[in-house]
Amino acid sequence: MSNAPQKTAANTTEGTLAEIVSHAKEYGFVFPSSEIYDGLAAVYDYGPNGVELKNNLKQLWWKAMTQLNQNVVGIDAAIFMHPLTWKASGHVDGFSDPMIDNLDSKKRYRADVLLEEKAAEYEKNGEIARAETLLAEMGRLLTIEDLAGVKQLIIDEKILCPISKTGNWTDVRQFNLMFSTQVGAVAEDSNKIYLRPETAQGIFVNFLNVQKSARQKVPFGIAQIGKAFRNEIVARQFIFRMREFEQMEMQFFVRPGTEDEWYDKWKATRMRWHQVLGLPADKLRFHDHEKLAFYAKAAVDIEYEFPFGFKEMEGIHSRTNHDLTQHQEYSRKKQQYFDADIDPETGKAYGNYIPFVVETSVGADRLFLATLCQAYTEETITEGEGEKEQTKTRTFLKLHPAVAPIKAAIFPLVKKDGMPEKAEEIFNSLRHDFRVIMEERDAIGKRYTRQDLIGTPFCIVVDGQTLEDETVTVRHRDSREQTRMPISELRAYIGEAVSFSRIFEKL
Template sequence: MPSFNKKALALSLLLSATAPENMLAFQSSLRTTSRVASRTISSSTRMFSTETETEKEAGPQVVVNEEAYEKVKMDDIVSLCKRRGIIFPSSEIYNGFAGFYDYGPLGAELKKNVKDAWWKNFVTSREDVVGLDSSIIHNPTTWKSSGHLDGFSDPMVDCKETKLRYRADQLFASPIVLEENDETIGWVCVQEANDEDMVKDAKKMAKKMMKSTEHKEKKIQAFSFRDLTEVSEEEMAQIPSPGSGEPTLTMPRDFNLMFQTNVGAMSDASSVAYLRPETAQGIFINFKNALGTSRAKIPFGIAQIGKAFRNEITPRNFIFRSREFEQMEVEYFIPPGDDVWQPFHEKWMQESKEFLIDVGLREDLMGWDVHEGDGLAHYARACTDITFRFPFGTQELMGIAARGNFDLTQHSEGSGKALDYFDDQTKEKYIPHVIEPSLGVDRLILALICSAYAEDEVNGEKRNFLKFSPKIAPVKVAVLPLLKNKEELVSVARELYDELKKRWNVSWDATGAVGRRYRRQDEVGTPFCITIDFDTIEKDAGVTIRDRDTTEQIRLPMDEVIPYLSKQIDGY
């Protein structure tokens, strides 16, 4: 929803803004406990003049463009991702396939680094969380018990003329009302976007509609948008379809999002199965297996990273909403009781926020969206989303839900198997309740690229670069021999490259001027470039290490390179 509807709450809950009383102290603690990677230079190093003509011995004059992100469009992000091998449209040689994307060489590394960071943070570094990798296709009764088979749907409208389909809650209509007498002279209908773009599109549509009428020069009131699930049948008969420009839309109806397939040699009702629409249910049906084999005690969690599939009506906004995606989820099992779930819920909110900042999300682009009333699932005690301000508007990035014991209860009843827990200390038997932090990998990748997008001027020359945290950067270091046709330079550079490769993903770049190579590495977010020059081999003067963000360079002896980079990249 855009900000004049439910997302108004998200925008008003930006971390420095107003929030529910019980979250003020919590938000303050977030700001003080957020971890930001340190990129300090040790006192044993010495500053070194750069090798490009534009970066003089006095040091580079860097002017950061603080407004760069405000002007960036999704087309800029998509173009960068394709050009630099981060993300491609799937099946591109066959004109693509809507809602599906492939991660290129750099994108695959970025995605792996993000997943590894999440797994380390929430699984291997904790005593109370274990891992799981469940199958993509479950027994179909799983989805009957969970409610997905009957209720996992989105509202859909059809354009009777163009045959196009739209999600009803992503189309927004407003009457065109004259300022002078409150007369409604027509309707506009625009697709969900940020507020500014929606108003801009609506104004264009209204102007075009009024052009051929006696109202051409008249002023209109501000638009009052409602999504199409909130309009009456009488109003729908006046609302133009985005496809035809005429009132040819049907009333909303439910569309089940699950992908159906068949298992086995027969293709009839007995062989029907489904691709999982979420990873959570695989955790719930393995609750007893994980509990028994890990000898865990409640409270404890089960974590999983894996693919999920949803037959989205209108996949859009690049990898933000696609039909095949990846999730990172924890189901954290706790005792029942109203006095129990709230501290755990807030704790997982805090830890999730800290993780996102630690991997490089910009805190100023993040916010909270607290679900209330109709926005809360019928079984949930609470749900709070962490939102992110993408170029197309503020949207949900991840959710932290207190789900009660709904899922385990449903699967216990559906399977006939007891999914309860006996507490040795209290001597009670109960079905555990659950806190669920759920994060989409692809959405996080997009948010990280947006957060990393930066622009500055180095000695008057414009530079675009990705300011990835070293821990998730696809390439950690680039090794650059000053000249590719000087064997003595290349051999030393190769030796260093081979040594670094044992620890990190390292790029070898020997083509073109050094300054041009720096820019190439900057654009894909490589934090450090190492140049091997004649001083390295003739004077045993070590190597030059250039910092991506500041463009400053230091000179280090060869035996200090790996310890220095380890501290900068891995933190030790």
């Protein structure tokens, strides 16, 4: 039996960043780190609902990579690595951002971000060609490392400090982003090491270990989820840009000459993944890099339209064989792969070579933020009839059931007549399979609202009829419809809706 409450949806709207930040804190998704000590800039903690949502997103990515692809396996590399790793990768000498200070406000900014924001302003005003010209010129100047030219471009574009409202800028200079520390019991004997600024190098230095132990043949991929650390000067927009963050990366090793094909394949695969997860196509776009690393063949970002504009969420890069070649040179250990397959042109085995790499790298925190922004929904509804009719705004998180922090909430209608005991019995029967909670406090309407605000897809109500015929009312978050069903069907019903299979089957 289905029972739909009266509802007229006049419109639905999305939240501003300020609303989403406030919601995230109030409902246990994200807290400012060490807030009782007034916090630490650009560092955040994930609360009870946030950690569940983030873990679900990570698990979904992990399974999509390693479970759906027979030729992708995973590792978990250490955060600390031998210092030569970062010399070989170029991070010691070249991992920096162009910074500029405003002499009046004493505030520091990333020069490229100032120019990108100006281009976004042009784009918003419909001046697409002007935006593209600005980004192309910025890319050219950064490629040739003409920092004086970058400063002049900022001046020519009449970009002002948002605080002082002046254009009194210093010269542009490079600022290294790596955190360093010491290893060793005695300070004098310590060696300088770094907190990794990316997770990719842990994959590269383990290339042959993984290839041999997992019995993989090129092409194959190595996936990893892990923390990385960057001393961001301009760290803002909530969890979008932080000093401690989490990456979900996959390095795909391919035969030289096939990298373009695999680059296009992973580019399309990753865009499709985000759409199936629930991010709409019109809020996603590809953005080709204006400035390429000297070793890169191609690079593109998948951008999502956050409340503060289109910003990078994931990068797909064709990295050639630069990383493995560098590690071979600095470690003096061969990083070659022997390919026994036959080259159709020569009729001989491909033999030894250093594979090329196609990388997919998505920020777990940025994906979390995009998911939260997309899910945040304010809906105008009409309830009741006649004189009792009223219009109000309903706020809820329209999360895909597979990633929702809590899959179902179980409510006894009242705290008597055996209903709490029956609700607990249902809770115990489901908790081994799903993240469920039992709630007895407040009126039933307030309990529904609470679960809507944290994105719970199902609320299960135990009432007097339950004690008579072993049926319950299941209330659906998005439609607010209510369905009566036997308790014995709950596990299969919920399991069908929250299974990752509902996402995987669309990939």
